[in-house]
Amino acid sequence: MIALDIDGTLTPVGSNEIPPAVKAAVTRAADHGAHVVLCTGRSLIGITAVAAQLPVSYAVCSNGAVWWDPATSSVTRRTTFDPGPTIKTLQALLxxxxxxxxxxxxxxxxxxxxxxxxxxxxxxQVTFEEMAVPTPRLVMRWLGHTPAELSFAVRELELPGVEWNVDHTEAWLTAVPPNVSKGTALDELSASLGISPQDALAIGDGSNDVEMLTWAGLGVAMGQAPAHVQAVADEVAPTVLEDGAAQALNRFFP
Known part of the structure; x- marks a missing residue:
């Protein structure tokens, strides 16, 4: 199994453009029989253009809360939570x-x-009452602030009933249901396919990739990943601007 983050791994952050070298490397992995799994914080609607360019076996979206089967174009799992209490806590703090x-x-x-x-x-745009409905993913942007300022502001924050992380490129926080992460989703998905974590390669660059990188038999952090992400990885690849994901895959699928 090859588990691939999108933003900062397959593409520059916020882009749908996969460099030719990366696209070719992922295609070779699939041709060798690997299950290619997109594993992203993006919502399902956000992966459509990327998935169409690659031989994707499965997609795990919203940091593990939404699973999508491209063969049937269907959502096979959708885990939700009540975002209302989290919104109120963050509004008061930020x-x-x-x-x-x-x-x-x-x-x-x-x-x-x-x-x-x-x-x-x-x-x-809706009211708070319309927002407080079960959802697989809540995102927050702190307007006018940097990622470092957000990280400092939430350093002692407790958000019961959710899993959450802060982005390293924007003042952006993502919350998903409790006990949901890229790592837990991949563990369940791989078990259903009869694949051991030791036979998985994961590549990512963000805080939300930590569980995925530690779960996989080989976890590869991108070269521009924050220090704490690189620290948990088995290896560090070149940056996304250097087609680092392709270089990591080419070692196994030349």
């Missing part, structure tokens, strides 16, 4: 923050206005 909950396969409901290009699919 003034000028905006929020969005995922409408799987459609887009988002937002509380406040995000920056252009932040959200995939259709976005509709």
């Amino acid at each position: 003034p000028n923050s905006v929020f969005a909950v995922e409408k799987t396969g459609v887009g988002s409901l937002s509380l406040g206005e995000f920056l252009p290009g932040d959200l995939w699919g259709e976005t509709r």
Whole structure:
């Protein structure tokens, strides 16, 4: 199994453009019989353009909360939580923050206005009461602040009932249901396919990739990944701008 993050691994952050060398390397892996699994924090609607370019066996979206089978174009798992308490806690701590909950396969409901290009699919601004509905994924952007400022502000934050992480490229926080991560999703998916974690290669660059990288038999961090992500990986590849994912895959699928 080859588990691949998207943003900062297959593509530059926020882009759907996969470099030719990376596309070729992933295709060779599939041709050798590997199950290619996209494993991303993006919502399902956000992976469509990327998945169409690759021989994808499965996709694990929303940090593990949504599973998608491209063979049948169907969602096979969708785990949800109540985002209301988390929104209230973050609003009190982080003034000028905006929020969005995922409408799987459609887009988002937002509380406040995000920056252009932040959200995939259709976005509709709603009230707090309309936001507080079961969702697989809640995202928050702290407008006017840096990732470092957000990391410092939430250093002692407790958010009961959710798993959450902070992005290293934007002042962005993602929350998903409890006990859900890329690692837990891949563990269940691989077991259903009869694949041992020792036979898995995972490549990623963000805080939400830590569980995935430690789960896989070989976890590879991208060269631009933060120090704490590189620290848990077995190896560090070149950066996304150097087609690092391709270079990692080419060792096994030349």
